[in-house]
Amino acid sequence: MLTTTVRLHDETEIEVECNSLRQKAKKSHLSDVETDILIDHFVKTAMPLIASGRLMRSQGSNLNVTRSLKGLGYVMQIEFTTRNSRSLFARLAGLFSNR
């Protein structure tokens, strides 16, 4: 069972996150089919958020979104924040987690 939290922002590269998720799925012993379903679910959720976040940021607005994704063998929490609305603590945490 994979339980994870994915933090996204409007500059997130979706491919990098997918690779990271694949590695986590492998460690959690998810099958290839389950991993593909998980990645598909993630991409379909994350892509519109990133696109909306970019649009919001370009006009100076902030967007904060949380979403819980559940499927066969995984529970994933997605936390999306536009970069300009991140608090100082979040920015410091982002520096250490390379986000």
Add this chain to the structure above:
Amino acid sequence: MPTSVVSGTTTAFEMLSMLPENQRNALLAEHAKGMLDISRKAIEMNVDVAALSAALGTVASITVQAAKDGNSVTASHVQTTSIARTEVIMGNTDAARLGKLTKSQTGEFNWTPIYIIIGIIALVIIANVFGK
């Protein structure tokens, strides 16, 4: 040279017709300048209102779509124009329901983490002094 201006009051008409021509010219020039200033201000306000309207429209449509997709969403927009400062928060979360923007959302610098860090440093220094 006109001897009156449209002002809505008879006093202004009477006063203008009684003035010598040079003073009347100066007053009319000032009046025309005032009218141009009002016109310019109105145009600026219209532009600001249109920009704010477009921005809020985008925020609203993205918020509605994100909520429809099943997300917990909080969207905020802060804009200072020639008319006023507008702070808007939308969404389906408790934060949106409360209607209070955080400092990072309003763009203000949040000093709280700095105070906490200073407090921790002070505690470490005090602990070192008393520990010796």
